[in-house]
Amino acid sequence: MEIFRVTGGVRLAGEVFVGGAKNSVLKLMAAALLAEGETCLTNVPDILDVTIMSEVLRRLGCTVVRDGDAMRIDVPGRTSTETDYSLVRRMRASVAVLGPLVARYGHAKVAMPGGDAIGMRGLDMHINGLVALGAEVRSEHGYLIASASRLRGAHVTFDFPSVGATENVLMAAVLADGDTVIDNAAREPEIVDLVEMLQSMGAQISGAGGSTLRVTGVRGLRPTAHHTVPDRIVAGTWAIAAVMTRGDVRVRGARPQHLERVLQRLGDMGASVRHESDGFSVSIDRRPTARNIVTLPYPGFPTDLQPMAIALGAVADGASTLTENVFEGRFMFVNELIRLGANIQVDGHHCAIAGIERLSSAPVEATDIRAGAGLVLAGLVADGTTEVGHVAHIDRGYPGFEASLRGLGASIERVSVPDLYLSE
Numbered sequence: 001m002e003i004f005r006v007t008g009g010v011r012l013a014g015e016v017f018v019g020g021a022k023n024s025v026l027k028l029m030a031a032a033l034l035a036e037g038e039t040c041l042t043n044v045p046d047i048l049d050v051t052i053m054s055e056v057l058r059r060l061g062c063t064v065v066r067d068g069d070a071m072r073i074d075v076p077g078r079t080s081t082e083t084d085y086s087l088v089r090r091m092r093a094s095v096a097v098l099g100p101l102v103a104r105y106g107h108a109k110v111a112m113p114g115g116d117a118i119g120m121r122g123l124d125m126h127i128n129g130l131v132a133l134g135a136e137v138r139s140e141h142g143y144l145i146a147s148a149s150r151l152r153g154a155h156v157t158f159d160f161p162s163v164g165a166t167e168n169v170l171m172a173a174v175l176a177d178g179d180t181v182i183d184n185a186a187r188e189p190e191i192v193d194l195v196e197m198l199q200s201m202g203a204q205i206s207g208a209g210g211s212t213l214r215v216t217g218v219r220g221l222r223p224t225a226h227h228t229v230p231d232r233i234v235a236g237t238w239a240i241a242a243v244m245t246r247g248d249v250r251v252r253g254a255r256p257q258h259l260e261r262v263l264q265r266l267g268d269m270g271a272s273v274r275h276e277s278d279g280f281s282v283s284i285d286r287r288p289t290a291r292n293i294v295t296l297p298y299p300g301f302p303t304d305l306q307p308m309a310i311a312l313g314a315v316a317d318g319a320s321t322l323t324e325n326v327f328e329g330r331f332m333f334v335n336e337l338i339r340l341g342a343n344i345q346v347d348g349h350h351c352a353i354a355g356i357e358r359l360s361s362a363p364v365e366a367t368d369i370r371a372g373a374g375l376v377l378a379g380l381v382a383d384g385t386t387e388v389g390h391v392a393h394i395d396r397g398y399p400g401f402e403a404s405l406r407g408l409g410a411s412i413e414r415v416s417v418p419d420l421y422l423s424e
């Protein structure tokens with residue numbers, strides 16, 4: 001196992017560059033399946049989840065070649081339609097191939113991901129959406145099997161603006177017969193990015209960025225070239241790290257308009273935030289003031305920045321609450337933060353945080369990508385050296401995580417240790 005050793009006490013300062021969004025590129029890669037031929041993606045982040053999605057596409061029969069931040073995906077005239085558990089269990093986003101496969105071939109067999117460390121994460125909205133488009137979906141031996149001789153446009157209304165369900169239904173509807181309306185659709189910038197790529201492939205879609213998406217199905221799509229939208233969660237992580245360490249950080253390659261609620265909150269806490277032509281900068285020279293935070297679907301405060309926001313509240317001046325409205329199981333990492341001396345009480349989907357001046361280093365374990373990043377940020381403001389275990393989680397979503405932090409002056413190193421190290 002690899003761990004990070006983080007020594008706290010440094011004020012982060014300098015520049016950090018943000019690449020393409022994990023939560024976008026994985027779906028763009030799935031969208032490539034909709035057209036025969038070579039699709040080229042750029043601004044592709046070098047993260048483990050992209051490697052896993054590349055493997056999903058290869059096993060379906062595609063050729064995937066990476067060259068720096070560019071990726072070429074060559075999709076044959078006919079691919080396999082089956083994605084097995086060995087890949088889906090490693091990365092839930094593999095289910096994004098369901099919509100494209102059933103749209104193109106009328107058949108898809110994709111292993112069900114099961115629960116994970118941040119909550120139940122059902123697939124009912126994905127399934128109901130595909131059923132509304134005329135697919136028959138059944139579950140058998142741990143697989144979801146979707147089939148349809150021809151998809152037809154329909155009116156789909158989601159109970160909740162699910163990102164993954166919006167993407168799957170959208171990628172199915174683009175090749176369906178007739179018109180589809182998706183109501184209460186997710187509005188995340190990653191959905192807009194996917195819509196833009198689909199449009200450049202020849203899809204007819206309107207309403208991206210709003211709650212209603214309208215799609216007119218077309219007979220076929222063509223491969224395209226597309227530049228991935230910047231990763232707002234990585235950018236937000238560096239912004240929060242800057243405020244926690246009372247630092248001065250310039251985040252380049254990011255779009256501040258995708259982080260409006262987050263940057264506004266950091267401003268409320270005392271930070272000075274400046275929008276720049278290719279990003280933004282955040283600086284603060286005193287202890288941040290505690291402020292309440294509520295996570296919500298976009299344009300609300302992102303649930304993916306919730307662990308970092310709790311870590312920030314843990315060292316802010318005063319008491320605050322954080323309310324989680326997207327994933328019910330996402331407070332599990334709070335126990336790790338308490339090991340670092342944080343004063344936090346969890347009650348249902350709320351947590352009450354009483355800020356303290358400084359955390360106290362201890363060995364802790366990352367349970368998912370964002371919890372891992374939150375714990376490293378906590379280590380930056382703890383006295384002594386904090387060891388964060390299972391950093392493979394962090395590698396799933398952050399390219400060059402420790403190099404970025406070191407570039408800002410942090411003291412962090414990656415160390416290989418025997419697997420049982422932390423429990424000995």
Ligand code: UD1
Nearest residue numbers: 023093120121122123124125126162163164165304326327
């Ligand atoms: C995506 C992101 C994840 C982010 C989340 C919310 C990727 C790879 N992951 O996850 O980082 O935290 O959006 O912004 O893009 N739900 C159901 N039934 C469904 C679908 C979802 O009950 O059929 C529930 C989930 O359990 C969760 C909520 O809806 O409580 C939101 O999930 P969703 O928006 O679908 O998140 P993901 O697409 O899985």
